[in-house]
Amino acid sequence: MEDSAVQREVWESRIPVCFRVSPNELTCIERPKSIFMLVPRNSYFPLVTGKVFKYIASFVEAPSESEFWLEYSGIPLRWYYPVGLLFDLMKQDSSDPWQVTVHVKDYPREDLIVCSSLQVVEAHFIQTVKQADQIKHRSRIMNSMQKHGQKQLWNALVTSRFDQFWEVNRLLMRNSEDERIRHLPIKLYNKDYTFVQRLWPAYLSEEKDAELTKASDLLRLAGDRLAHLSIDRIKLLCQASRKSPLFELLPVELQLLAACKHRWKMDHSFYAPKLNLRSGRIPFWELTGDAIPGPELLRLVPSVKSKSGVAWNLKRMVESQWWVVEFSFQIKGPGKIGADGMAFWYTANKGSLGNVFGSSDKWYGLAVFLDSYDNDGKGDNPLVGAMINDGTKQFDHTSDGKTQLFASCRNDYRNRPFPVKVRVEYRENNLFVSITDGLSPHSPFQACLSASNVFLPVNGFFGISAATGGMADDHDVFSFMVFALFPETAAMSAKPQMTEEQRRLQLEEFERKLKEFETAKEKYKAEHPQAKPDHTSDEDEESFERTEEDQSLRQLRLFLESQNSIRLAVERFGSMLNHISEQQSALSVALSNRPAGGAPVAPGTQGSLPAGHTISRVEVDQIMEFINSAKAVFQQQQQSLHQLMSKLGGMEITVQALSAAGPTGGGQHGMDSFTLNAIRPYLDGIKQDLERLNSIQGTKALPFSNSEGRCLNPTLFGIALTVQSFVLVAMIYFRSRSDKVKFY
Incomplete structure (x- = not known):
């Protein structure tokens, strides 16, 4: 069997575990049922016991997650040991499910560290990886690895994804001439939870072309280095080929198990x-x-x-x-x-x-x-x-x-x-x-x-x-x-042995519980078709993993979503810039189509810029400044015309009043008919010109550029018209005043 196949087989192996609540801690008449689970060997108990605690919380009084702990045969199970290691240490017979007792009171703080959250388990796992890398590569790999790489390693362990885990773990297994593995991170565990760790050589000698240490060399090395432990037998937790290098057997560290109980004093x-x-x-x-x-x-x-x-x-x-x-x-x-x-x-x-x-x-x-x-x-x-x-x-x-x-x-x-x-x-x-x-x-x-x-x-x-x-x-x-x-x-x-009848009954109970679970699952899907779309089993597992994601996964997901929203905003801004660039190009084309004299181009004709010529931002700013100044001049001229119209209207009323007045006291208080008839045509002509100019200015849009050079400038025309009007009004006023002096 190839090494990769052995690694995948060990990774995908599961341990049947039966969780039972301690009867001394129940506070209700109804007794909770046993919970059967298939737990990955490489996982940790805190990663899989969340559902167990939620289920038994309704059967005990004031449950607390800080008081939750597991026990087997009177020995507390250490949550920071992998499940497979605990199983091999505690369980002698693997033919039946592992009976684990659940406690929610009286946490053994003298013998067991409190697991406050999953972040503590993650920190312990990353620290274990760092220790293994220190032994193999003097921490060169972990020091150069980014944070998301360590996160991917942990998330793959939580979700039990082999390919995602080994995508990062291959870096930790690197063994080349430049980054040669120095020692093997192997621990020899005793059944009393103690372990011995030595610097096991990765090569059989210090020579450059030395042979790698293999599984067949393990017993000899154990006899040389650890003979004082009186090991009766050594068991590899992964059944690998004896021709395989030891550093390739497990991803993080090789766990060994000593069969004889002993403790250093x-x-x-x-x-x-x-x-x-x-x-x-x-x-x-x-x-x-x-x-x-x-x-x-x-x-x-x-x-x-x-x-x-x-x-x-x-x-x-x-x-x-x-x-x-x-x-x-x-x-x-x-x-x-x-x-x-x-x-x-x-x-x-x-x-x-x-x-x-x-x-x-x-x-x-x-x-x-x-x-x-x-x-x-x-x-x-x-x-x-x-x-x-x-x-x-x-x-x-x-x-x-x-x-x-x-x-x-x-x-x-x-x-x-x-x-x-x-x-x-x-x-x-x-x-x-x-x-x-x-x-x-x-x-x-x-x-x-x-x-x-x-x-x-x-x-x-x-x-x-x-x-x-x-x-x-x-x-x-x-x-x-x-x-x-x-x-x-x-x-x-001294330990009571389980009979064949008890083992058979437990296996039957496990199979019955499994069938009941599958039946209830199918029944729920049939009764609630709209609750969940039709997915495959893999998609169901992924959906469940998304609902059960921990705080670190949620933060990672929010970070990715925020990056996606930023990317979309940048794309929208880019499209806006492209639109503005197109408008600038159209403006430059329109400007280039005008002749040098300033005459507008005939409708339907198009001009083009010289090849390779583009309008600059400075030229666009100058054009916009010219347009704004022309608009201001037009508004000022329009305001002056309105004021002039109001003044002419007042002058017309004054003239009409003067013409209607008769002579008084032998003198002439108003205008004579000759003078009035002489002025009226001029006033009517001025009024008609102003009304026609006002209507044209109100309806005609502002031209894009100046008119032809031979046309009269509107500003000069308005000034001349204002001066002429004031001269006429002054002439009429002084003439009427001289008549009044003669009368008195």
């Missing part, structure tokens, strides 16, 4: 760097004798003769009856013969300085000796041996305790280039000791000794000691790691 361990505090002591440990703590190592004894030192843990091992201890050390000296050696202790009570490799004799418990001096001269040292003491036996130094050791092995651990590791495992009354050769930093463990029916005291103390005699070596310890074991067999035996 910090208060029983120490390790470099910063092994000691500023005060010089090691937390949770007590040092006596010549032991010297440092930031990088604990030197139990220096290379000085007749010295001894011991370190004892201050706390009892009360977490579990079974345990694993791994410590790394180096024994170095100038000569071929070393002395005396080192010892690991697990006893009912703490010891003190003594003559048994630096600790006291007659202990009650287990001692694993690293004896580097051959006291009996048989040439069987250095060796690793184990001895159990009931508190009454005294160690035999002359024979190196050969008769007292219940198991031993030969191993030359002196003067090795790298620290040697020893692992002591005590599980279900079985003891296993293994050791590395110290020839490389990642040398594999090799079995040294084992024994069964070993009964050790419960809740004992851990210790480590060393001593020198006539010869002297440096005895250094770099780390001492303790893990509490919780065997899976005990948990499985």
Whole structure:
């Protein structure tokens, strides 16, 4: 099967989950029904439990989303773990639906972080992607990726769209000579929710043409790097080809599952760097004798003769009856013969300085000796041996305790280039000791000794000691790691198993609920044909996704709509500019069709601009300014004509009044008939000319350009007419006034 097909198959896989409300939290008589859902493996529970909360809200009193949490077999489910990872951690049998209990009260805040909103889940997911990119590419891809790329990655996970997700994820999977993947983002998960993460190499060596790490190399790498975890089996969450590079298996990180429960105990361990505090002591440990703590190592004894030192843990091992201890050390000296050696202790009570490799004799418990001096001269040292003491036996130094050791092995651990590791495992009354050769930093463990029916005291103390005699070596310890074991067999035996009848009934109930749902769906479509148009199933899912979109999707949709409206506005503005440009072109054509003398072009004729000539904006502004000034002059002339007409009307009334008056007192008060008859034709002619001019000015539109040069200017004509009228009126006035003077 191709890698892309495996990726799609894992992406599209679903887990059947049955959500049931805790009966202790119900406040009504009616009991809610179970909710069956097919949840994607790559999804998170907060993305799919919104409907569950809405359904059970009517069955409990004052429900709150902040108090909503899930539980399986008494263990709270961590919402920030993928659903597939939780299923593999918790569920042993995958043949029936996963029974998950829903709670809406008593949120376990001590064991579980509160999920306040979907934005928190999104932030956690993006942060996980950034961590994976830091391991692979030193964050080069995520730092150069824009915000919408990260948003597309999250939206594709929410809507379960494989192609949309891998459109962005291909950038994170980039592996070329310029952007070569350095390490693999792999996590090894334990069933108690803890995990171990190491820098797994993407290539089997540092050479340029090195081979990529494949799935077939996984067990070997786990044995080299994580052997202290006592992994019984490792399960890949995606069933991929063993020939595929590991970095191509999962989009973000490779999740591994350890079958055996174990937990590292910090208060029983120490390790470099910063092994000691500023005060010089090691937390949770007590040092006596010549032991010297440092930031990088604990030197139990220096290379000085007749010295001894011991370190004892201050706390009892009360977490579990079974345990694993791994410590790394180096024994170095100038000569071929070393002395005396080192010892690991697990006893009912703490010891003190003594003559048994630096600790006291007659202990009650287990001692694993690293004896580097051959006291009996048989040439069987250095060796690793184990001895159990009931508190009454005294160690035999002359024979190196050969008769007292219940198991031993030969191993030359002196003067090795790298620290040697020893692992002591005590599980279900079985003891296993293994050791590395110290020839490389990642040398594999090799079995040294084992024994069964070993009964050790419960809740004992851990210790480590060393001593020198006539010869002297440096005895250094770099780390001492303790893990509490919780065997899976005990948990499985205590856990009630589901019978075949119960499994069959649950599967039947699941199928019946599924059929009822399909029937109700078809019935609703038949009863409400107008509620929703006829769409395909894919379109129905897309419509449902649009109605259930979260706040971030809504903001993205509004942003796209606003951009679309801006684009339409720009298009409308562009069309307006094109229309204005056409009008300017028409105006320039009209101007170019006029002769140089200014005469208008005959109707029906068209002119054209010279080829390549266009009218400029400055010329258009000058034309518009000329039109506005011509319009102002026309309005001013029209106003002057109206004023002149009113004045002539008043003059006509005055003349008529004067002509109607008779002579008085032997003198002449008005005009004589000769004068009146002489003036009347002139006045009538002026009035007719003005009325004809006024009618022409009121009906005729403003010409586009000036008239011909031989025509009379309207302004000059109006001025001349006004002067002539005033001269006539003045002549009549003065003549009548002279007659009145003569009369008086």
